[in-house]
Amino acid sequence: MAWMAWTWPTAIFFIIIACILTVFTVLAIKYPETPRKGVLRIETTRGDRLFITLLGSAFINLAWLGVIGANQPFALLVCLVYAAAVFRWV
Incomplete structure:
Protein backbone atom coordinates (compact mmCIF):
# COMPACT_ATOMS: atom_id res chain seq x y z
CA MET A 1 0.00 0.00 0.00
CA GLU A 33 -35.37 -4.56 -12.25
CA THR A 34 -37.67 -2.22 -14.07
CA PRO A 35 -37.29 1.45 -13.18
CA ARG A 36 -39.74 2.82 -10.64
CA LYS A 37 -40.87 6.32 -9.74
CA GLY A 38 -40.43 7.59 -6.23
CA VAL A 39 -40.96 10.84 -4.37
CA LEU A 40 -38.88 12.80 -6.89
CA ARG A 41 -41.12 11.55 -9.73
CA ILE A 42 -38.14 10.38 -11.78
CA GLU A 43 -37.56 6.79 -12.83
CA THR A 44 -34.67 5.21 -10.94
CA THR A 45 -33.10 1.77 -10.80
CA ARG A 46 -31.03 0.23 -8.02
CA GLY A 47 -27.87 1.60 -9.59
CA ASP A 48 -29.32 5.11 -9.82
CA ARG A 49 -30.32 4.99 -6.17
CA LEU A 50 -26.86 3.70 -5.21
CA PHE A 51 -25.25 6.61 -7.07
CA ILE A 52 -27.60 9.12 -5.41
CA THR A 53 -26.81 7.56 -2.03
CA LEU A 54 -23.02 7.65 -2.51
CA LEU A 55 -23.07 11.22 -3.80
CA GLY A 56 -25.36 12.42 -1.01
CA SER A 57 -23.28 10.61 1.61
CA ALA A 58 -20.16 12.36 0.36
CA PHE A 59 -21.86 15.74 0.77
CA ILE A 60 -23.19 14.77 4.21
CA ASN A 61 -19.69 13.82 5.35
CA LEU A 62 -18.14 16.99 3.93
CA ALA A 63 -20.81 19.16 5.58
CA TRP A 64 -20.39 17.26 8.85
CA LEU A 65 -16.63 17.77 8.72
CA GLY A 66 -17.03 21.47 7.95
CA VAL A 67 -19.69 22.21 10.55
CA ILE A 68 -18.93 19.84 13.42
CA GLY A 69 -15.42 18.72 12.58
CA ALA A 70 -15.25 15.63 14.76
CA ASN A 71 -17.24 12.53 15.62
CA GLN A 72 -17.38 11.26 12.03
CA PRO A 73 -18.95 7.95 13.16
CA PHE A 74 -22.13 9.92 13.84
CA ALA A 75 -22.02 11.17 10.25
CA LEU A 76 -22.00 7.50 9.20
CA LEU A 77 -25.26 7.00 11.08
CA VAL A 78 -26.78 9.99 9.28
CA CYS A 79 -25.58 8.51 5.97
CA LEU A 80 -27.16 5.15 6.76
CA VAL A 81 -30.50 6.82 7.51
CA TYR A 82 -30.16 8.81 4.27
CA ALA A 83 -29.37 5.63 2.31
CA ALA A 84 -32.40 3.85 3.75
CA ALA A 85 -34.60 6.80 2.79
CA VAL A 86 -33.20 6.94 -0.75
CA PHE A 87 -33.69 3.23 -1.37
CA ARG A 88 -37.17 3.34 0.13
CA TRP A 89 -38.66 6.52 -1.30
CA VAL A 90 -36.61 7.83 -4.24
Whole structure:
Protein backbone atom coordinates (compact mmCIF):
# COMPACT_ATOMS: atom_id res chain seq x y z
CA MET A 1 0.00 0.00 0.00
CA ALA A 2 2.99 2.32 0.28
CA TRP A 3 3.16 2.92 -3.48
CA MET A 4 0.18 5.29 -3.26
CA ALA A 5 0.59 6.31 0.37
CA TRP A 6 -2.80 4.80 1.17
CA THR A 7 -3.99 4.40 4.69
CA TRP A 8 -5.94 1.36 5.83
CA PRO A 9 -9.20 3.31 6.21
CA THR A 10 -8.89 4.51 2.61
CA ALA A 11 -8.20 0.98 1.36
CA ILE A 12 -11.14 -0.41 3.34
CA PHE A 13 -13.41 2.31 1.90
CA PHE A 14 -12.54 1.37 -1.67
CA ILE A 15 -12.80 -2.37 -0.93
CA ILE A 16 -16.31 -1.81 0.46
CA ILE A 17 -17.31 0.23 -2.62
CA ALA A 18 -15.98 -2.58 -4.87
CA CYS A 19 -17.96 -5.16 -2.88
CA ILE A 20 -21.14 -3.08 -3.12
CA LEU A 21 -20.71 -2.74 -6.89
CA THR A 22 -20.17 -6.50 -7.16
CA VAL A 23 -23.30 -7.25 -5.15
CA PHE A 24 -25.35 -4.82 -7.23
CA THR A 25 -24.04 -6.39 -10.45
CA VAL A 26 -25.02 -9.87 -9.26
CA LEU A 27 -28.44 -8.58 -8.19
CA ALA A 28 -28.95 -6.92 -11.58
CA ILE A 29 -28.13 -10.16 -13.37
CA LYS A 30 -30.11 -12.44 -11.07
CA TYR A 31 -33.09 -10.15 -10.45
CA PRO A 32 -33.55 -7.68 -13.31
CA GLU A 33 -35.37 -4.56 -12.25
CA THR A 34 -37.67 -2.22 -14.07
CA PRO A 35 -37.29 1.45 -13.18
CA ARG A 36 -39.74 2.82 -10.64
CA LYS A 37 -40.87 6.32 -9.74
CA GLY A 38 -40.43 7.59 -6.23
CA VAL A 39 -40.96 10.84 -4.37
CA LEU A 40 -38.88 12.80 -6.89
CA ARG A 41 -41.12 11.55 -9.73
CA ILE A 42 -38.14 10.38 -11.78
CA GLU A 43 -37.56 6.79 -12.83
CA THR A 44 -34.67 5.21 -10.94
CA THR A 45 -33.10 1.77 -10.80
CA ARG A 46 -31.03 0.23 -8.02
CA GLY A 47 -27.87 1.60 -9.59
CA ASP A 48 -29.32 5.11 -9.82
CA ARG A 49 -30.32 4.99 -6.17
CA LEU A 50 -26.86 3.70 -5.21
CA PHE A 51 -25.25 6.61 -7.07
CA ILE A 52 -27.60 9.12 -5.41
CA THR A 53 -26.81 7.56 -2.03
CA LEU A 54 -23.02 7.65 -2.51
CA LEU A 55 -23.07 11.22 -3.80
CA GLY A 56 -25.36 12.42 -1.01
CA SER A 57 -23.28 10.61 1.61
CA ALA A 58 -20.16 12.36 0.36
CA PHE A 59 -21.86 15.74 0.77
CA ILE A 60 -23.19 14.77 4.21
CA ASN A 61 -19.69 13.82 5.35
CA LEU A 62 -18.14 16.99 3.93
CA ALA A 63 -20.81 19.16 5.58
CA TRP A 64 -20.39 17.26 8.85
CA LEU A 65 -16.63 17.77 8.72
CA GLY A 66 -17.03 21.47 7.95
CA VAL A 67 -19.69 22.21 10.55
CA ILE A 68 -18.93 19.84 13.42
CA GLY A 69 -15.42 18.72 12.58
CA ALA A 70 -15.25 15.63 14.76
CA ASN A 71 -17.24 12.53 15.62
CA GLN A 72 -17.38 11.26 12.03
CA PRO A 73 -18.95 7.95 13.16
CA PHE A 74 -22.13 9.92 13.84
CA ALA A 75 -22.02 11.17 10.25
CA LEU A 76 -22.00 7.50 9.20
CA LEU A 77 -25.26 7.00 11.08
CA VAL A 78 -26.78 9.99 9.28
CA CYS A 79 -25.58 8.51 5.97
CA LEU A 80 -27.16 5.15 6.76
CA VAL A 81 -30.50 6.82 7.51
CA TYR A 82 -30.16 8.81 4.27
CA ALA A 83 -29.37 5.63 2.31
CA ALA A 84 -32.40 3.85 3.75
CA ALA A 85 -34.60 6.80 2.79
CA VAL A 86 -33.20 6.94 -0.75
CA PHE A 87 -33.69 3.23 -1.37
CA ARG A 88 -37.17 3.34 0.13
CA TRP A 89 -38.66 6.52 -1.30
CA VAL A 90 -36.61 7.83 -4.24
